[in-house]
Amino acid sequence: MSNLxxxxxxxxxxxxxxVAQLILMSGSVHQDDGSTSLEKNLVxxxxxxxxxxxxxxxxLKGLVNGLHDLRVSKKxxxxxxxxxxxxxxxxxRYRADALENSRLRRxxxxxxxxxxxxxxxxxxxxxxxxxxxxxxxxRGAGDGILVDQPVMAWGGAVGRVVRTSSGYxxxxxxxxxxxxxxxxxxxxxxxxxxxGRGESVLEMAYVAGFADVVLGDRIVTSGLDGxxxxxxxxxxxxxxxxxxxxxxxxxxxxxxxxxxxEEVLILTGxxxxxxxxxxxx
Numbered sequence: 295m296s297n298l299x300x301x302x303x304x305x306x307x308x309x310x311x312x313v314a315q316l317i318l319m320s321g322s323v324h325q326d327d328g329s330t331s332l333e334k335n336l337v338x339x340x341x342x343x344x345x346x347x348x349x350x351x352x353x354l355k356g357l358v359n360g361l362h363d364l365r366v367s368k369k370x371x372x373x374x375x376x377x378x379x380x381x382x383x384x385x386x387r388y389r390a391d392a393l394e395n396s397r398l399r400r401x402x403x404x405x406x407x408x409x410x411x412x413x414x415x416x417x418x419x420x421x422x423x424x425x426x427x428x429x430x431x432x433r434g435a436g437d438g439i440l441v442d443q444p445v446m447a448w449g450g451a452v453g454r455v456v457r458t459s460s461g462y463x464x465x466x467x468x469x470x471x472x473x474x475x476x477x478x479x480x481x482x483x484x485x486x487x488x489x490g491r492g493e494s495v496l497e498m499a500y501v502a503g504f505a506d507v508v509l510g511d512r513i514v515t516s517g518l519d520g521x522x523x524x525x526x527x528x529x530x531x532x533x534x535x536x537x538x539x540x541x542x543x544x545x546x547x548x549x550x551x552x553x554x555x556e557e558v559l560i561l562t563g564x565x566x567x568x569x570x571x572x573x574x575x
């Protein structure tokens with residue numbers, strides 16, 4: 295352009311202006327639908343950008359809605375989880391109350407059966423140090439409790455009172471190695487001494503080698519020890535071994551779960567004859 299003289303430059307500029315004017319005039323000509331070619335071209339050129347804009351806008355809107363729904367779902371899940379936990383806790387309370395009511399009803403039934411020769415008591419402490427098995431009851435001398443009175447629970451014999459204070463009594467369980475109770479095989483009437491082993495499995499000692507004792511035999515108190523009345527349940531034979539000397543080796547699984555004792559009865563007026571007890575509570 296620098297080699298062109300001024301007259302030719304002006305002529306070319308004039309031509310360019312005329313072409314631009316013609317383009318603008320043609321673009322401004324209205325079509326049948328009232329729009330111009332320029333407008334249509336601008337719309338055609340902008341459509342890809344509009345599509346992308348709509349896509350981005352729709353994606354952002356979906357993302358925002360998704361995050362909102364997620365927050366709502368988390369809140370709802372938290373609320374439902376809390377309700378489930380509350381219902382589970384309430385159900386556990388109902389179950390515990392039902393078990394306690396069942397135990398108390400059975401204790402009341404035993405007390406009515408033995409009344410007025412029995413006092414109900416609750417275990418407030420258990421001492422299982424070493425092989426010693428002693429529980430503390432919330433009844434004592436002030437309630438007429440005396441040393442050597444027998445104690446029972448639903449199922450059978452538990453132990454005997456070994457010490458008292460004005461408000462408490464200490465009971466040595468049958469599972470204590472220092473405990474013992476005279477027992478008898480309910481079926482064959484074979485007699486022996488039930489000794490503790492520090493666990494729920496007891497030993498029946500001093501049973502003749504030729505005695506008629508088999509697995510599953512029920513063992514009850516015989517009343518011969520002068521402490522426990524006759525007929526209280528003790529347990530069932532779970533092992534009959536070879537004779538050791540003149541005595542059989544017999545193991546008895548206790549009818550009472552000593553580790554789960556909560557309520558018991560102290561027999562305050564029973565004598566060793568145990569009238570009416572042979573059924574074996």
